[in-house]
Amino acid sequence: MSINYNDKVAVVTGAGNGLGKSHAIALAARGAKVVVNDLGGARDGTGGSISAAEEVANHINAAGGEAIADGANVTDEGQVGEMIAATMKQWGRVDILVNNAGILRDKTFHKMEMADFKAVLDVHLVGSATCTHAVWPIMREQNFGRVIFTSSPSGLHGIFGQANYGAAKAGMIGLMNALHLEGTKYNIRTNVLSPSAKTRMTEDLGIPEEILEQWTPEAITAAMLFLVSDEAPSRAIVSCVGGGYARAYMTETDGVYLPPNKQTPEEIAAQWDVISSQENLHFYDNSAGPNMNFIQKAKAFADGK
Helix, strand or coil: CCCCCCCCEEEECCCCCHHHHHHHHHHHHCCCEEEEECCCCCCCCCCCCCHHHHHHHHHHHHCCCEEEEECCCCCCHHHHHHHHHHHHHHHCCCCEEEECCCCCCCECHHHCCHHHHHHHHHHHHHHHHHHHHHHHHHHHHHCCEEEEEECCHHHHHCCCCEHHHHHHHHHHHHHHHHHHHHHHHHCEEEEEEEEECCCCCCCCCCCCHHHHCCCCHHHHHHHHHHHCCCCCCCCCEEEEECCEEEEECCCEECCCCCCHHHCCHHHHHHCHHHHHCCCCEECCCCCHHHHHHHHHHHHHHHCCC
16 A cells, blocks of 8 residues: 555644654655644744745755745644635645644753743644644545644653643643544544654753664654555554554553442552552543443442342
């Protein structure tokens, strides 16, 4: 099977450098018309220039593709609306949205200003929601859409000194879960990338250079290309780094049911090993799943089983 995006239009945020640049160029090489969005700010989100986006768009056009540059700030609903309006005027549709824009303001939580916490959430999480909200009606109307949210191992597993970044990246999963359910009937498939790559976002992590050399953006882009294809899954979290690919899941243990007279902290402590047991894990399609699990346990208790 050969994957291409002929006649598809893609919007890639944060596409002036790193992963976004790799994503935009690869989509264009496989036939997509691409909006290269980048505010052009520093790694902490300050400043701004459209030159990085223009450079990538010029590269795509020089190679025979079609691209336009856009400097919209993903946290500004008005600017995002104007970007999507310009995309519709240029090409008449939006098929793919890759939410990739991000900033870093790393600090241990006790030293972090709340302004830095909010700024990171605004760009990563709220910015992704803002861009997705702008294209959602279009994708519903055309009965086709592919949306990527960019998470991180920091969001899935945590990392020291990135409470703001980790919170924003974990939020991507909840957003994806809801939009997967809302978009299914309209053929809108929503997925999450959890990448690690050698970019300006990772240059200060102290990872040995010989390891970083294998962490290419192109390795991450391969997973993105699959997740926005016609045959893409939906509600998948793909962890990827340096040619390694895995699927992450949100799971829940089987747990226990405690009758009212035993619903105490002492009894929970006594049952903690059983509650925590990984012998029988559950994968739920929606939030009704865990509720039904415990309803069935309570019924079985009441029935004396």
